[in-house]
Amino acid sequence: MxxxxxxxxxxxxxxxxxxxxxxxxxxxxxSVANTTxxxxxxxxxxxxxxxxxxxxxxxxxxxxxxxxxxxxxxxxSARHLRKARYNTFKGMIKLHEGEWKEAERLITKGGRHNDFPLLNYLAAAEAAQGRQQIDLRDKYLQLASEQDDSTLAVALTSAKLQMRQKQYELALATLQFVKVDYPRNPVLLELLKECYLALNEWQALKNIIHPLSKANLITDQQALELEEKAECGLMAVIATNKGTAGLLEHWDALPKKLKKHIPILICLIQQLQIRKADSEAYIILRDNLKKRADDRLVALLPTLNLADYHPVTVLLESMADYDVRNPVIQSTLAQLYMRTQKWQPAREHFEAALAIREDMSDYAYLARVLDKQNRKQAAADLSRKALTMVDDKG
The missing domain is CATH 1.10.287 (Helix Hairpins)
Incomplete structure (x- = not known):
């Protein structure tokens, strides 16, 4: 204008x-020069x-x-963008269908003219791993890491792919790199949990149980099971490195809340037995059984290798008097009498246990006791009954 x-x-x-x-x-x-x-x-x-x-x-x-x-x-430009989006879309479908080669071709082709190629590189990395092209996978992940705001997405994708290849140490290093900046990320926490379980990193697993619960990634029951699993694993490590003394020191230092967990107590007993510390195991079992008669703890008593079973027998007799209809106590007491070759009381307690509930192991034990008492036919009949129960289970 x-x-x-x-x-x-x-x-x-x-x-x-x-x-x-x-x-x-x-x-x-x-006038310019000679021109006018x-x-x-x-x-x-x-x-x-x-x-x-x-x-x-x-x-x-x-x-x-x-x-x-x-x-x-x-x-x-718009035509290229539409084509890129179409190739990306088709490539993603092929990726989910497991057609790795075609998925990789379409996704990488779509990434050339895509406004945001980060997703293309991450998907291409998954497709490359599907073809077992690990070097190519890492190349795509490197290209993805060069995009803006890609740190967390690339780390999580890398860790997932590495874990699928059983590269747990590498995956853990990848996750720990971003854990400082994203400590509450739910996907990160889930992947860390899987890595810690695979690598037997029990203390580290214990440390993230609370964050997992707080993020509603696990239920209260799952948190309890993880706590028990981690503590049992930690006990095995301590027992291997520090022996019985170190294991008992660790047990003494545990909070009372954890000491009340039967699975954790069973792990302690089993680790003590592995190290021939059956006497120490019995003392712990005895003290706990006096507080609560848990069948899982009672069943451990016959597995102990003790010089004298009389105190154990006395303990169980008193428990049987208090709870005469408990088949586990009756069976355990019978097994202890078997170990000391007291066949008649062993028979009586096995029969008492079987009168309450049928059990294949107790039938087999009773058959052995009857054989020792020279009641061959009765022993054979019970052996056949035990075998019948095995067949029925099968």
């Missing part, structure tokens, strides 16, 4: 000047006006050409 106004002013001015000085045109002389140009003042004014108009016209033509070029370029 301003240019048109300026051109109009020049033309009008030229007409006014031309009309005013029509009788007195004068002249203008331009002479013209009237009116002609000069009209020439300048025409020159300005020509420049304006040239500008309009250039702009029109450039706008057509931009439109063409935009059309091609």
């Amino acid at each position: 301003i240019r048109l106004l300026l051109l109009a002013i020049v033309l009008v001015g030229g007409l006014i000047v031309g009309t005013t000085f029509a009788d007195q045109q004068g002249y203008v002389l331009i 140009i002479e013209m009237s003042l009116t002609t000069l004014v009209l020439f300048i006006g025409a020159l300005i108009a020509g420049l304006f016209l040239l500008e309009m033509i250039v702009k029109r050409i450039l706008s057509v070029s931009n439109y063409t370029r935009g059309w091609f």
